[in-house]
Amino acid sequence: MTQLLTNGATTVAMFNAEGAAGPDRIGAIAGEVRAALETHGAALMSGFGVSSAEQFEAAAQAVGGELYPNNHEHEPVNADGTVQTPVFYPADRKLLWHNENSFNLEWPLRLLFCCVTAPAEGGETPVVDSRLVLRHLDRSIVERFTERGVRYERGYHRGLGLDWRTVFDTDDPGEVTRKCAAEGVECDWRADGTLRTAAVRPAVVRHPDTGELSWFNQAQHWHPSCLEPETREALLALYDQDDLPRDCRYGDGSPIEDSVMAEILGVYEELEYAFTWREGDVLAIDNVLVAHARNPYSGPRRLLVALTEMRRFDGNGD
Ligand SMILES: [Fe+2]
Numbered sequence: 001m002t003q004l005l006t007n008g009a010t011t012v013a014m015f016n017a018e019g020a021a022g023p024d025r026i027g028a029i030a031g032e033v034r035a036a037l038e039t040h041g042a043a044l045m046s047g048f049g050v051s052s053a054e055q056f057e058a059a060a061q062a063v064g065g066e067l068y069p070n071n072h073e074h075e076p077v078n079a080d081g082t083v084q085t086p087v088f089y090p091a092d093r094k095l096l097w098h099n100e101n102s103f104n105l106e107w108p109l110r111l112l113f114c115c116v117t118a119p120a121e122g123g124e125t126p127v128v129d130s131r132l133v134l135r136h137l138d139r140s141i142v143e144r145f146t147e148r149g150v151r152y153e154r155g156y157h158r159g160l161g162l163d164w165r166t167v168f169d170t171d172d173p174g175e176v177t178r179k180c181a182a183e184g185v186e187c188d189w190r191a192d193g194t195l196r197t198a199a200v201r202p203a204v205v206r207h208p209d210t211g212e213l214s215w216f217n218q219a220q221h222w223h224p225s226c227l228e229p230e231t232r233e234a235l236l237a238l239y240d241q242d243d244l245p246r247d248c249r250y251g252d253g254s255p256i257e258d259s260v261m262a263e264i265l266g267v268y269e270e271l272e273y274a275f276t277w278r279e280g281d282v283l284a285i286d287n288v289l290v291a292h293a294r295n296p297y298s299g300p301r302r303l304l305v306a307l308t309e310m311r312r313f314d315g316n317g318d
Pocket residue numbers: 098100292
């Protein structure tokens with residue numbers, strides 16, 4: 001049975017197993033799930049009892065087709081890295097809304113999550129209809145971002161965040177420079193052997209299948225004004241403004257105003273929809289149609305993630 005969970009803005013289509021149980025049953029509803037994804041951008045398969053990496057891999061393939069192996073940002077769970085754990089983030093903080101890998105040249109069109117251990121409290125994966133984000137934002141903000149895109153700057157500092165050797169899976173700086181050039185990323189090697197990269201990506205894209213326009217970026221993950229005030233202060237005590245581990249600007253290099261980021265956060269907050277995870281649940285999302293976040297939580301929590309249908313900004317979806 002399908003039920004629409006909605007706050008009047010963002011909608012999640014819920015498919016309930018209703019005792020017809022068994023992770024194998026997801027294959028039988030995969031077509032309906034894909035249809036719901038195309039309309040609503042989010043589909044929750046509840047009560048199917050998907051409780052292991054193997055079962056999740058099969059369910060994710062049934063809905064999303066071929067799974068994309070580990071991208072070195074997530075921790076692999078199975079042998080080929082197609083089932084991963086989400087990026088680590090402190091449990092007491094909210095991981096802000098984002099479209100997965102929208103700072104990269106290549107990103108998944110679809111994403112699946114599985115709840116293996118539900119937290120005692122919180123830990124939801126709120127979703128937000130990105131088509132509505134685009135419509136709710138002030139026109140002048142949308143125009144600015146559409147024309148200029150977002151410049152994501154990243155400093156690979158030793159001992160803070162991921163080292164470049166881990167992210168690029170090599171010890172050879174020359175190989176890193178070549179990989180970056182192939183993906184439209186500028187490399188700035190520092191005298192101490194650390195690296196700073198910058199990439200300009202679109203902020204608004206058309207859905208490759210439906211042609212709908214969507215707000216598709218993750219500026220709020222990179223902009224210093226979106227950090228907790230004490231974290232921002234601590235970072236600015238350690239680094240110059242131009243040397244922060246993460247920063248983002250408009251694509252032309254000009255700063256994005258704190259007030260603009262505050263408005264963007266406000267729109268996400270207003271539109272987000274959060275359901276309560278139950279163990280064995282699987283959530284499928286269309287990465288262009290919805291953004292996702294993670295709420296703070298207490299107690300143990302284990303989610304698995306899989307990425308499918310990889311697209312590139314220079315191909316479909318730009
Ligand atoms: Fe994510």
